[in-house]
Amino acid sequence: MIKINSNYSKLKASYLFSTIAKKVSEYQKNNPDKKIIKMGIGDVTLPLPPACVAAFSSAVEEMGKADTFRGYGPEQGYEFLRKAIADNDFKARGMDIEPDEIFVSDGAKSDSANIQELFAEDVRVAIQDPVYPVYLDTNVMAGRSGEPADGRYDNITYLPCVPQNNFLPDIPAETVDLIYLCYPNNPTGAVADKTYLKKWVDYARENKSIIIFDAAYEAFITDENIPHSIYEIEGAKEVAIEIRSFSKTAGFTGTRCAYTVVPKECIIKDENKTEYSLNAMWFRRQSTKFNGVSYPVQRAAEAVYSEEGKKQVKENIAYYLENARILREALEGLGYECTGGKNSPYIWINTGKDSWEFFDMLLDKAQIVCTPGSGFGKAGEGFVRFSAFNSRENVIEAADRLKRLLG
Amino acid sequence: MIKINSNYSKLKASYLFSTIAKKVSEYQKNNPDKKIIKMGIGDVTLPLPPACVAAFSSAVEEMGKADTFRGYGPEQGYEFLRKAIADNDFKARGMDIEPDEIFVSDGAKSDSANIQELFAEDVRVAIQDPVYPVYLDTNVMAGRSGEPADGRYDNITYLPCVPQNNFLPDIPAETVDLIYLCYPNNPTGAVADKTYLKKWVDYARENKSIIIFDAAYEAFITDENIPHSIYEIEGAKEVAIEIRSFSKTAGFTGTRCAYTVVPKECIIKDENKTEYSLNAMWFRRQSTKFNGVSYPVQRAAEAVYSEEGKKQVKENIAYYLENARILREALEGLGYECTGGKNSPYIWINTGKDSWEFFDMLLDKAQIVCTPGSGFGKAGEGFVRFSAFNSRENVIEAADRLKRLLG
Numbered sequence: 001m002i003k004i005n006s007n008y009s010k011l012k013a014s015y016l017f018s019t020i021a022k023k024v025s026e027y028q029k030n031n032p033d034k035k036i037i038k039m040g041i042g043d044v045t046l047p048l049p050p051a052c053v054a055a056f057s058s059a060v061e062e063m064g065k066a067d068t069f070r071g072y073g074p075e076q077g078y079e080f081l082r083k084a085i086a087d088n089d090f091k092a093r094g095m096d097i098e099p100d101e102i103f104v105s106d107g108a109k110s111d112s113a114n115i116q117e118l119f120a121e122d123v124r125v126a127i128q129d130p131v132y133p134v135y136l137d138t139n140v141m142a143g144r145s146g147e148p149a150d151g152r153y154d155n156i157t158y159l160p161c162v163p164q165n166n167f168l169p170d171i172p173a174e175t176v177d178l179i180y181l182c183y184p185n186n187p188t189g190a191v192a193d194k195t196y197l198k199k200w201v202d203y204a205r206e207n208k209s210i211i212i213f214d215a216a217y218e219a220f221i222t223d224e225n226i227p228h229s230i231y232e233i234e235g236a237k238e239v240a241i242e243i244r245s246f247s248k249t250a251g252f253t254g255t256r257c258a259y260t261v262v263p264k265e266c267i268i269k270d271e272n273k274t275e276y277s278l279n280a281m282w283f284r285r286q287s288t289k290f291n292g293v294s295y296p297v298q299r300a301a302e303a304v305y306s307e308e309g310k311k312q313v314k315e316n317i318a319y320y321l322e323n324a325r326i327l328r329e330a331l332e333g334l335g336y337e338c339t340g341g342k343n344s345p346y347i348w349i350n351t352g353k354d355s356w357e358f359f360d361m362l363l364d365k366a367q368i369v370c371t372p373g374s375g376f377g378k379a380g381e382g383f384v385r386f387s388a389f390n391s392r393e394n395v396i397e398a399a400d401r402l403k404r405l406l407g
Numbered sequence: 408m409i410k411i412n413s414n415y416s417k418l419k420a421s422y423l424f425s426t427i428a429k430k431v432s433e434y435q436k437n438n439p440d441k442k443i444i445k446m447g448i449g450d451v452t453l454p455l456p457p458a459c460v461a462a463f464s465s466a467v468e469e470m471g472k473a474d475t476f477r478g479y480g481p482e483q484g485y486e487f488l489r490k491a492i493a494d495n496d497f498k499a500r501g502m503d504i505e506p507d508e509i510f511v512s513d514g515a516k517s518d519s520a521n522i523q524e525l526f527a528e529d530v531r532v533a534i535q536d537p538v539y540p541v542y543l544d545t546n547v548m549a550g551r552s553g554e555p556a557d558g559r560y561d562n563i564t565y566l567p568c569v570p571q572n573n574f575l576p577d578i579p580a581e582t583v584d585l586i587y588l589c590y591p592n593n594p595t596g597a598v599a600d601k602t603y604l605k606k607w608v609d610y611a612r613e614n615k616s617i618i619i620f621d622a623a624y625e626a627f628i629t630d631e632n633i634p635h636s637i638y639e640i641e642g643a644k645e646v647a648i649e650i651r652s653f654s655k656t657a658g659f660t661g662t663r664c665a666y667t668v669v670p671k672e673c674i675i676k677d678e679n680k681t682e683y684s685l686n687a688m689w690f691r692r693q694s695t696k697f698n699g700v701s702y703p704v705q706r707a708a709e710a711v712y713s714e715e716g717k718k719q720v721k722e723n724i725a726y727y728l729e730n731a732r733i734l735r736e737a738l739e740g741l742g743y744e745c746t747g748g749k750n751s752p753y754i755w756i757n758t759g760k761d762s763w764e765f766f767d768m769l770l771d772k773a774q775i776v777c778t779p780g781s782g783f784g785k786a787g788e789g790f791v792r793f794s795a796f797n798s799r800e801n802v803i804e805a806a807d808r809l810k811r812l813l814g
Contacts, residue, residue: 001614002616004525004683004685005524005527005528005688008683008688047470047473053468053471056703057467057468060464063662064459066454069453069455069658070661106701110698113697114696118411119409120410120413123410134696137695177410254479254701255703256699268409268410268411276416288544288545290517292661293663296463297701
């Protein structure tokens with residue numbers, strides 16, 4: 001008799017964004033004449049940059065001709081894209097990352113979900129709270145958590161991100177092995193400076209831990225003193241894996257392309273001093289379970305690094321950041337404590353109320369959709385997240401509605 | 408101190424096709440003037456059908472315009488594609504499969520690798536031998552095997568596919584829980600009729616096992632009495648998951664699109680009679696770990712089901728099948744026992760020698776690359792696989808070279 005993976009039974013039944021979608025569609029059904037402005041889910045709204053569209057189209061044409069057609073590509077991604085990434089995202093900023101340390105994938109979600117497979121079932125996992133649910137759920141599915149109790153799981157170390165610590169949690173008292181950090185942070189919009197990240201890198205080196213650094217929002221950083229990559233910290237290449245995405249940078253949420261950096265210096269020793277390379281293990285994992293990203297999509301991603309591509313991406317990011325500024329100023333003007341909205345497309349506000357109550361009130365009275373902070377974790381209770389991914393027109397309208405409702 | 412997933416250490420170090428690639432590139436280096444004909448890896452050679460290219464291009468254009476741009480899509484795939492699949496691949500052949508039982512993915516490799524996550528670590532796995540290495544390797548990585556010994560793993564049930572059983576292995580003596588079957592078979596090219604598949608379905612229903620049916624090559628079936636899907640067998644919807652791909656059908660090996668069918672009738676009960684729906688579990692798995700297939704790729708896949716698409720795909724399949732016929736006739740004419748090459752793009756021949764010895768001989772004396780059968784498992788020793796994915800010109804030339812060398 002076959003048995004299911006019983007860890008699935010520990011998962012919470014409903015997913016945050018599907019609950020929101022249900023509430024919104026119900027409200028719209030009952031109020032068909034109202035215009036709802038959605039600032040909940042972090043999905044981009046501007047089209048693909050023209051440079052990406054041109055490269056994408058031309059690669060599709062190649063696939064239709066016998067002499068330029070491509071079948072299976074390398075599982076880790078084509079050299080042309082890995083080289084463009086290494087040169088532009090790392091070497092140009094003084095980090096020594098080579099193309100064979102880069103693994104192109106279909107999404108940061110897949111990579112941040114799959115990376116835990118490389119580690120033993122009994123490693124201790126630390127996640128920030130509030131947090132992008134994928135880090136937690138995938139470790140629950142893999143059996144690394146205990147049972148859920150009171151909105152949290154046993155055997156998981158939660159790192160609360162709260163105003164008291166400026167959303168930069170301290171190193172925990174207990175020893176942790178696999179540490180998920182995300183900066184610029186989703187959902188709080190907080191950023192980390194080098195001093196803060198160095199604490200974690202030093203800790204990981206000392207305790208032989210591994211950091212999974214999610215830098216999906218690095219393109220939104222404008223302050224010069226904020227690091228774009230964990231590898232700007234000395235020694236990080238020995239203890240950190242970094243995940244990045246073209247989704248929020250270049251509007252690839254529906255096109256699907258991301259990458260993960262696994263430095264060759266990431267070596268883990270067991271009790272017998274046998275050494276294991278995480279780079280080699282991830283290569284084995286990806287070549288066994290993945291067959292590479294669509295060739296035309298990789299060409300579209302490569303175009304992000306062309307001169308026109310860089311310019312167009314920069315304009316799009318500036319557009320979203322200006323949206324964020326408008327929203328943040330409106331909320332601050334209303335007396336709310338805000339994080340993010342600078343160096344980040346997200347604004348995290350302290351509502352002084354129950355998260356879902358505030359969500360319902362905004363939907364009902366101002367037809368604005370936000371994301372309830374409690375959906376990201378217990379420490380998110382009382383907060384909501386606004387996303388700046390929207391049209392300028394909608395953002396201005398939303399700011400006005402907020403002022404009228406809450407002013 | 409972090410620890411690695413020690414199951415990775417059980418994996419064999421090198422992957423079949425990388426060893427072949429190394430041997431071929433070495434030979435070419437030493438013999439730069441020789442023209443090598445590659446019939447090893449099963450990669451398509453004809454370009455994408457024009458109907459797919461047109462749909463692909465037009466969807467790329469949509470992504471470049473604000474009013475038609477699409478961000479995150481549904482993780483399980485767009486309704487337009489799932490409906491086209493259900494209607495054309497199932498309902499048109501009398502099988503009652505609904506769009507919400509279909510999960511679109513980036514590849515049959517990903518799905519056949521990931522599906523095991525739904526099951527407990529101690530389920531007993533049965534695989535055919537020879538076999539597509541992904542089923543085995545992913546179960547080893549998940550800890551379902553014992554240590555490797557003499558080319559096999561402990562705690563795995565191997566189902567030898569040999570001439571004595573017409574490459575249709577019997578139900579094993581021990582009880583097995585998770586059964587991987589592939590027909591038309593990779594690598595042997597063998598096909599299964601309804602009587603044979605019914606034995607497995609009946610067994611699975613009786614023993615509460617689950618069958619993972621890999622039908623990636625169903626498009627090559629021309630005989631009317633050969634089932635295209637496991638769901639042509641009565642009762643299969645309760646016990647079988649089917650994996651299909653656009654790779655070999657429509658030349659999507661570099662474009663990446665596939666799908667998996669998880670019927671709602673696939674329900675597993677535990678000791679307490681609690682029921683678990685595999686459809687719901689796979690939905691949870693995919694929405695947590697995957698973010699859907701690129702929108703333009705899904706439009707390209709949808710075009711496979713348009714009138715022109717169907718016609719073009721049929722022509723491509725006929726082209727490869729004619730290649731297979733030419734190769735098979737040449738090999739049979741030389742006195743080799745052959746399987747496949749009918750209803751399959753693969754021809755599996757009994758060389759009467761060591762597989763790698765025959766491989767080396769063919770490369771050295773005829774500059775033809777095949778795949779050594781032993782690379783697919785112990786029971787493949789003595790065999791090699793030829794792939795019909797090549798140009799007609801190369802296939803005719805290869806047939807001539809084979810006749811000259813072995814005649």
